[in-house]
Every structure is written in C-alpha cells, then in structure tokens.
Amino acid sequence: MQKSAETGPDAPLDITPLLDDPYAAYAALREAGPVHRITGADGNPAWLVTRYEDVRSALADPRLSLDKRHAAPGGFRGFALPPALDANLLNMDPPDHTRIRRLVVKAFTPGRVEALREPVRRVAEGLLDAMEERGGPADLIADYAGPLPITVICDLLGVPQRDRRDFRAWTDRLITPDPARPELMKQAIGAMLEFYTGLIAAKRAEPGDDLLSDLIAVRDETDGGRGGDRLTEDELTSLAFLILFGGYENTVHLIGNAVLTLLDHPEQLRMLRRDPAELPAAVEEFLRYDGPAPLAIRRFPKEDVEIGGVRIPAGESVLLAIASANRDAARFPDADAFDRGRDLSGHLALGHGIHYCLGAPLARLEAVTALEALLARFPGLRLDVPRGDLRHRRALRARGLISLPVAW
Numbered sequence: 001m002q003k004s005a006e007t008g009p010d011a012p013l014d015i016t017p018l019l020d021d022p023y024a025a026y027a028a029l030r031e032a033g034p035v036h037r038i039t040g041a042d043g044n045p046a047w048l049v050t051r052y053e054d055v056r057s058a059l060a061d062p063r064l065s066l067d068k069r070h071a072a073p074g075g076f077r078g079f080a081l082p083p084a085l086d087a088n089l090l091n092m093d094p095p096d097h098t099r100i101r102r103l104v105v106k107a108f109t110p111g112r113v114e115a116l117r118e119p120v121r122r123v124a125e126g127l128l129d130a131m132e133e134r135g136g137p138a139d140l141i142a143d144y145a146g147p148l149p150i151t152v153i154c155d156l157l158g159v160p161q162r163d164r165r166d167f168r169a170w171t172d173r174l175i176t177p178d179p180a181r182p183e184l185m186k187q188a189i190g191a192m193l194e195f196y197t198g199l200i201a202a203k204r205a206e207p208g209d210d211l212l213s214d215l216i217a218v219r220d221e222t223d224g225g226r227g228g229d230r231l232t233e234d235e236l237t238s239l240a241f242l243i244l245f246g247g248y249e250n251t252v253h254l255i256g257n258a259v260l261t262l263l264d265h266p267e268q269l270r271m272l273r274r275d276p277a278e279l280p281a282a283v284e285e286f287l288r289y290d291g292p293a294p295l296a297i298r299r300f301p302k303e304d305v306e307i308g309g310v311r312i313p314a315g316e317s318v319l320l321a322i323a324s325a326n327r328d329a330a331r332f333p334d335a336d337a338f339d340r341g342r343d344l345s346g347h348l349a350l351g352h353g354i355h356y357c358l359g360a361p362l363a364r365l366e367a368v369t370a371l372e373a374l375l376a377r378f379p380g381l382r383l384d385v386p387r388g389d390l391r392h393r394r395a396l397r398a399r400g401l402i403s404l405p406v407a408w
C-alpha cells in the first residue's frame with residue numbers, strides 16, 4: 001500500500017491496491033497494523049479496521065452507529081438517498097432498528113424461506129435448460145448467477161412478472177458510481193423510488209400472499225394505533241428497497257465467486273459433484289474464503305473510541321473490513337487456503353451482532369441449490385477464457401466478477 005502522493009508522510013493510504021487485489025493488500029495492512037487512515041474511492045477520509053478480533057467486536061459495539069447523523073461534519077460525503085429509500089435497517093440504530101427488525105422478522109419467517117426451496121430449484125433448472133439449449137459457451141454471471149436471485153427475490157416480495165425492471169442496472173449504479181456522471185446515479189435513484197412507490201400502491205390495492213403485502217398490512221394496521229410497533233411509509237419503502245438490493249447483488253456474487261473457487265480447485269469440484277450433501281458446509285467456506293459482502297462496512301462512533309489501540313474521534317468514518325477479518329490467520333489458520341474442513345464458526349461474511357444478515361437462510365438456500373443444479377448438469381464445466389482475463393468489479397461495496405465465461 002502506498003501513502004497518497006499529495007499530502008506527505010502521515011497522509012492517508014491510497015486504496016487503489018485494495019480495489020486491484022484486496023486480499024494481498026489486506027494481508028499487508030493486517031501485518032502493518034490493526035487500523036489505518038485511508039482515503040476512500042469517493043475521496044472521503046476513513047479509518048480502516050483489518051483484524052478479525054477488532055472487526056468482530058466493532059460489529060457488536062453499540063457505540064458504533066450506522067446512522068449518518070452521527071457523522072462529524074465532513075465525516076460522510078457519500079451520495080444521499082431520499083428518505084423513502086434511506087430509512088432502512090442498515091442506516092439505523094436501536095430503538096428504531098429493533099422495532100423495524102422485529103416487524104420484518106415476523107414477515108420473513110423460516111417457513112416462507114423454506115417454501116422457496118422448490119421454486120429456487122425450478123428457476124435454476126430453467127436457466128440451465130436455456131444455457132444448454134443455446135449450446136454454450138455462456139457467461140455464468142449474466143446467464144445464471146444474476147437472473148436466479150432476482151427471480152427469487154421478486155417472487156418472495158411479490159413483484160409481478162410484468163413489473164420486473166432492470167434492477168441490475170440500478171444496483172450497478174449504486175455500487176460502482178461513476179463520479180464523472182453523477183446524473184446516472186440520480187436517474188437510477190429516481191427510477192427506483194418511482195418503482196417502489198408504485199409497487200406498494202399496487203399491492204395495497206390488491207394484496208397477495210407475499211412478503212411485501214405482509215409488510216404493508218403491518219404498516220396499515222399500526223396506523224390504526226396498535227401502539228409501540230409502527231412502520232412509517234418511508235420505512236416501508238426503504239425496507240422493500242433494502243430487501244431487494246441486499247438480497248440481490250450479494251447472492252449473485254456468492255454464486256459467481258463460489259463457482260470460480262471450484263474451477264480453481266478441480267478436486268473440490270469433483271468431490272462436491274459426487275457428494276452434494278457436503279454443499280451446505282462448503283458454502284460457509286465459500287462465504288469466508290471469497291465472500292461477496294462489502295469489503296468494508298461503514299460505522300460512525302458516537303463518542304471517541306479505541307480500536308486495536310488506536311483512538312478514533314467521534315463522528316469519523318470507520319470501515320470494518322470483513323473480507324480482511326475472514327482472512328486473518330490469527331483466527332483462521334492458513335487463511336488463504338480454501339479448506340471446507342476448517343472450523344468456520346464466527347466467520348463474518350454475513351455480519352455479526354444486531355445487524356446480522358436478515359436474509360442469511362435465503363442466501364444459503366439459493367447458493368446450495370444453484371451450485372447443486374449446476375454441478376449435476378455440467379460435469380465438464382470449465383473456464384472459457386484464460387484465468388488471468390477475469391476481472392472483478394472495482395468497488396469496496398461488493399466483491400464479485402464482472403463476467404465468468406464458461407464452457408462444458
């Protein structure tokens with residue numbers, strides 16, 4: 001990692017190497033120290049936390065807020081979402097977080113997730129049929145890992161077929177914004193807002209047996225004054241947005257990264273094809289080894305805090321690098337090796353503490369089902385380009401491949 005050129009020896013680190021080759025850059029950072037001053041891709045200064053124990057305890061530390069109102073002036077200069085998308089769980093602390101999470105957990109039941117197993121399998125088989133009919137090669141991201149979660153999450157929320165839009169383009173704009181073209185981001189946000197507001201109005205008029213109808217019922221009931229449990233209209237729209245956004249992008253890349261890991265480890269591919277009952281355990285190691293979740297999760301200290309012996313003033317941006325924590329040899333010996341026999345308890349790929357991923361059971365179900373169907377269908381699955389030609393997206397908000405050309 002290089003010091004940034006313009007500001008001298010104590011200058012924040014330049015994060016370019018992190019975007020180019022995150023695991024190597026994180027290894028060097030963990031070695032050099034637990035916490036580093038950096039300048040983010042958006043030009044914002046921040047503190048990057050890299051070691052497992054520090055990241056894990058910071059994720060559970062109530063003094064570290066998700067609410068941007070705790071940012072010091074200049075501590076957050078990211079793009080602003082309108083309140084109808086921003087009032088979501090990932091920007092909130094208790095008690096608002098506790099109230100809303102309780103409501104959504106009620107609607108997001110294990111039964112509802114389990115009921116998706118067969119539909120997920122059918123979606124996977126349908127996509128594989130289409131790939132087979134076209135005769136290969138194919139882009140595993142565009143043709144399989146991408147369309148699968150979007151179909152599943154739209155089914156879960158109850159987004160009618162005719163209303164499914166180009167969510168990929170919208171989420172892309174949020175995850176890898178183009179600083180030279182801010183209008184593209186604005187357009188995507190406007191389109192999303194219009195979409196969610198319209199969808200909720202339609203569901204309110206004609207409820208179905210789906211998650212969004214349940215959430216609307218909760219909102220409308222509480223308006224009647226049940227007391228305590230309330231969900232505002234902005235919170236309802238923001239929740240729909242978060243579930244679609246969070247449930248989509250991460251799952252695409254969990255599947256894509258897992259397939260690449262298997263192509264890099266052909267003996268594992270053969271073993272898992274022979275014994276798909278091992279897939280659930282393998283998915284935990286896929287999550288640890290090359291998980292799709294934000295390489296760095298943002299928090300704002302409500303008071304001065306000490307992390308890894310470094311004092312961080314209240315309100316300054318803190319980035320918790322869960323991808324780095326999951327490769328910390330102090331917690332996972334030989335951490336850079338893919339080893340599904342290892343003790344994986346406490347990996348942080350799905351977060352930790354009160355914000356632990358709400359969609360974790362669904363993410364696991366989708367990954368296991370998608371991989372099982374793929375391995376069974378294409379025994380000769382292989383990369384269709386030289387390994388060195390593959391490109392990851394350059395974003396601290398996601399770890400995933402731009403495309404994954406395969407043949408069989």
Ligand code: HEM
Nearest residue numbers: 089090246247250251254293349350351355357358359363
């Ligand atoms: C492989 C897939 C996934 C990964 C790696 C993942 C990762 C994460 C992580 C790391 C967090 C915590 C963020 C933080 O503490 O700031 C989180 C929270 C969340 N995830 Fe996921 N996620 C995945 C799939 C899903 C799915 C499928 C859904 C919904 C259907 C979902 C919905 C959510 C929600 C609503 C939260 C916020 C929970 C809260 O704040 O209480 N995620 N996820």
